[in-house]
Amino acid sequence: MSDVVIAGVGQIPVGEHWDVSLRSQATRAVLAAIKDAGGLKPQAMYIGNLLAPTVSHQSNLGALLPDWSNLTGIEGITVEAAGASGGGAFRLGYLAVASGFVDVAIVVGVEKITDVVGPELERAIAESTDYDYELAQGLSLTGQAGLVMQLYLHEYKAPREAFAAFPILAHENAVGNPFAMYRKPINQKAYDSAPMLSEPVNLMDMAPYADGAAAVVLTRRELVPESIRHPLVKVSGSSVSSDTLALHDRTDPLAFDAARLSVEGACRQAGILPQDVDFFELTDSFSIYAVLSLEAAGFAPRGEGWKLGQDGTLRRDGKLPILTMGGFKARGNPLGAAGIYQVVEAALQLRGEAGSNQIPNARRALVQNLGGPASTAVAHVLERVNG
Amino acid sequence: MENPRHWRIRKQRYALVGEVCPHCEAKIFPPRDVCPNCGGEAKTQFNFSGKGTVFSFTVMNDAPAGYEKNLPYAVALVKLEEGPIVTAQLTDLGDQPVQIGMPVEMVTRRIRDDGDEKGIIVYGYKFRPAMSSAQ
Numbered sequence: 453m454s455d456v457v458i459a460g461v462g463q464i465p466v467g468e469h470w471d472v473s474l475r476s477q478a479t480r481a482v483l484a485a486i487k488d489a490g491g492l493k494p495q496a497m498y499i500g501n502l503l504a505p506t507v508s509h510q511s512n513l514g515a516l517l518p519d520w521s522n523l524t525g526i527e528g529i530t531v532e533a534a535g536a537s538g539g540g541a542f543r544l545g546y547l548a549v550a551s552g553f554v555d556v557a558i559v560v561g562v563e564k565i566t567d568v569v570g571p572e573l574e575r576a577i578a579e580s581t582d583y584d585y586e587l588a589q590g591l592s593l594t595g596q597a598g599l600v601m602q603l604y605l606h607e608y609k610a611p612r613e614a615f616a617a618f619p620i621l622a623h624e625n626a627v628g629n630p631f632a633m634y635r636k637p638i639n640q641k642a643y644d645s646a647p648m649l650s651e652p653v654n655l656m657d658m659a660p661y662a663d664g665a666a667a668v669v670l671t672r673r674e675l676v677p678e679s680i681r682h683p684l685v686k687v688s689g690s691s692v693s694s695d696t697l698a699l700h701d702r703t704d705p706l707a708f709d710a711a712r713l714s715v716e717g718a719c720r721q722a723g724i725l726p727q728d729v730d731f732f733e734l735t736d737s738f739s740i741y742a743v744l745s746l747e748a749a750g751f752a753p754r755g756e757g758w759k760l761g762q763d764g765t766l767r768r769d770g771k772l773p774i775l776t777m778g779g780f781k782a783r784g785n786p787l788g789a790a791g792i793y794q795v796v797e798a799a800l801q802l803r804g805e806a807g808s809n810q811i812p813n814a815r816r817a818l819v820q821n822l823g824g825p826a827s828t829a830v831a832h833v834l835e836r837v838n839g
Numbered sequence: 840m841e842n843p844r845h846w847r848i849r850k851q852r853y854a855l856v857g858e859v860c861p862h863c864e865a866k867i868f869p870p871r872d873v874c875p876n877c878g879g880e881a882k883t884q885f886n887f888s889g890k891g892t893v894f895s896f897t898v899m900n901d902a903p904a905g906y907e908k909n910l911p912y913a914v915a916l917v918k919l920e921e922g923p924i925v926t927a928q929l930t931d932l933g934d935q936p937v938q939i940g941m942p943v944e945m946v947t948r949r950i951r952d953d954g955d956e957k958g959i960i961v962y963g964y965k966f967r968p969a970m971s972s973a974q
Contacts (some may be wrong), residue, residue, distance in 0.1 A: 584848055585869055586926050588963065589950065590899060590906035591914050599898030599916055599926075606895070606939050651898040673865035700916050700924040701875065705895070 455686040456549045459556075459676050460489025460669040460730040461796040464551070466784035469663040474508050474564035475520045481651045481665035482521045482560050489669035490677040496527035496554045498545045500538035502788040505531075506576040508567045516558065527554070532679035533578035535737055537561065538791025539692075539821030539830030542668070546690050546832075549670045556675065560667040562794030564713045570660055577661065577787070580824055582698035594658055596699050597738035597826050598650035604740055605652060608755035616643035618739040618760025619656045619781045625768065626778025628808040629797075630697060633662050633784030659779070664786030670830055673837070685799045689724075689833030691717025697827050707739075711748035711822060714831035718818070722833035726750050730814045731773040731801065733794045735822035736780045745820060746774075773811055776801055791821035791830060802836040845961055852963035853947055857923070859885035866921040889945030890969065891919040896929065896937045902945035905951045913937055917966050939968035 462484025464477055472480075478499070487490065497518050504510045506773055522597030534799075538561030548554035578592040584594070605612055619638060627633035638656065646654040676684060693713035696702050702709075719726055726732075726749050736742035743757035751772060752760050760766055766774045771827040777783055777797040780790060798817040800806045806814075816838070821830045848869070850856040857868035859930035866887070881927040887919040896915040899906075902938040906912070915937070929937060930948055943966040 558896075571902060571904035571907055574901060575905065578903040584844075587903060588852075588961070589914055589926050589928050590902055590912060591926055592899070592901070592903050592907065594901065595897050595899050595914055598899075599895045602897055602939070603895040603916075623943075647900070648950070649900055651900075653897070698926070700926045705916070745955070 453550060455673040456546055456670055457673050457676060458668050458685040458687070458795070459492055459671050459680060460485045460487070461667070461799050462488055463631050463666040463796050464664060465631045466626040466662045466793070468566050468785055470566055471608050474504060474510060474562060475516055477564065477663060477665040478560050478562040479520045480552070480591070481562070481667040482558060485558060485667035485669050490671055490680040491575040491670060492677065492730060494523060494526060494556045494558040494669065496548055496557045497523065498541040498548070498557060498559045499528065499530045500541035500559070500788045500791055501530055501563060502532060502534055502537050502580065502817050503565065503576055504561060506579065508564050509575065516734070527646045528631050532788070533828040534823030535787050535789035536791060536821045536823030536828040538793070540791070540828065542791060542795055542832065543690055543692050543830055545683070546687050549672060556669065556671045558667055558669050559792060560665060561786070561789030562665040563786040565650050565661045565787070565790045566661055566663055567654060573661070573681045580690060585700070586698055592650070593824065594650040594653060597658070597740055598653045599699060600825055601657070601740040602706055603739070604743070607706065610755070610758045613640070613644060614758045615657060615739045615743070616640050618742045619643060621761065621766055622736060622775045622779040622781035625775055626782030626811060629777040629783060632778040632782055633660065634782045653738060653740070659737045659781045659785035662784035662786050664784060664789045664793065666789055666796045668795055668799065668829055675829055682805065682835040683803045684725050685802045685834050686837050688835050689718035689720070689722030689831070691721065692830045693717065693829065695826055697824070699825055705825070706744060706754070708744045708748040708826040710829035711757070711826040713822065714829040715749045715818065715820065718831035718833045723804050724816070724833065726818060729816050730816055731776055731811055733776065733798050733817060733819040734774055735820060736775055737785055737822065741822060741825065743824065744826070748826070749820070768809060768811055776806065776809055776811060794819045794821060795832070795834070798834050802834060840868060855887040855945055855964060856891055857885050857887055858885050861917065861971055866923060868919065868923040868925060872945065888920050891906060891917045891966070893939055893941045893943060894918040894924055895939060915966065917943055928965045929967065930965040935968055943967060944969045
């Protein structure tokens with residue numbers, strides 16, 4: 453099987469784009485990615501999106517977005533897997549190109565949250581929990597994270613203030629990312645005084661929902677046009693796993709089994725161990741999920757993931773950098789687009805184009821996109837192609 | 840309006856009606872036709888006692904639309920005596936702080952109000968501190 457490579461990437465700044473529509477956001481990212489890919493023409497578009505049918509009252513983006521990108525006629529399909537929609541769409545693009553049925557695929561993640569405001573948005577997002585048995589009780593994604601974090605603190609006696617390390621790191625790294633939503637550092641004091649959202653999860657534990665769109669062009673290595681000057685990034689491992697949708701249906705809600713399985717699957721395919729990656733783009737939609745992701749991937753024993761935030765391990769100059777461009781917390785969390793932002797950011801690192809955030813000699817990345825409390829987990833191993 | 844949907848799960852909402860697996864005896868809530876424990880077919884009705892303990896909890900300060908009137912409210916993972924865990928609001932707490940391990944029991948309460956005069960009022964289970972432990 454020939455290598456599937458990322459030939460081009462594109463993104464728009466994450467933020468509140470009151471003046472830009474869902475379709476325009478997506479088109480801008482798509483055109484940027486195609487340009488970066490030397491003008492390669494996609495035969496298929498896979499779209500990661502969660503909220504368009506509820507928040508924007510718009511279904512069938514698979515027809516709308518190719519149309520608006522002047523690609524009418526190509527295959528177009530939306531993938532929905534809550535916060536992992538982007539990762540899921542990337543997986544679909546990878547499978548299509550790897551199979552040989554599609555030569556060039558564009559994968560675009562797009563989310564438009566600012567078409568509504570307030571409790572209506574919270575509710576639309578909460579529809580990705582179990583509607584009959586979780587949302588019906590007034591639970592939201594933030595509430596789920598509160599339940600998980602409370603249990604973690606109780607079970608392992610972890611100090612709550614230690615979780616500040618994750619948002620502090622995210623904000624530190626977002627300073628150097630021109631596409632990030634919050635490019636300002638924060639400190640422990642800001643964390644300690646942040647308003648409580650869903651006890652014990654506070655405002656700094658939660659990544660802000662935002663508008664955004666990001667895209668990548670996938671093709672097989674031999675089809676890459678000579679005109680492309682930037683290094684190529686190949687997909688060497690790809691895996692998706694699911695867990696129970698409802699948190700209460702798990703015997704061990706702190707295990708994040710799907711997160712573990714997806715990392716194992718992607719690393720097995722790539723022929724590596726998780727320890728062999730140069731950095732790990734994980735899902736810090738809530739700081740507790742960053743901690744559980746580190747544990748599920750085997751970087752820390754159960755109950756000790758929070759300690760990795762304390763000794764510099766996770767910083768850009770540490771042994772296992774994470775959230776290298778600001779993560780969900782400071783780049784912003786454009787839900788169904790977030791998984792593509794992660795891939796774009798990892799690709800820029802591997803291409804040596806991450807600017808002031810560049811990790812020296814970054815050759816291999818693990819990228820993991822979670823939907824909800826790892827109800828869906830998508831993992832990819834990306835590697836810089838030599839030569 | 841989602842009347843058929845609320846009507847369909849009324850037994851679960853009002854009386855915690857689940858299933859017992861005829862193959863492995865596992866108690867199942869909510870009913871799901873296939874036993875999550877052994878994979879066998881499970882369609883035998885089972886009435887839960889409504890007694891359990893708090894497995895984890897949170898206090899919501901922001902609510903999804905339809906729940907704002909209750910703010911702030913506590914939501915718990917309640918481990919039922921018979922095994923399954925359910926997500927439910929806690930009620931009648933008074934000044935009592937919520938703690939993991941606290942015994943609770945099911946009561947039927949208003950859980951959602953769709954607002955305008957045409958909106959339906961949804962009733963369902965919540966859990967309160969167990970009377971025997973409150974004394």
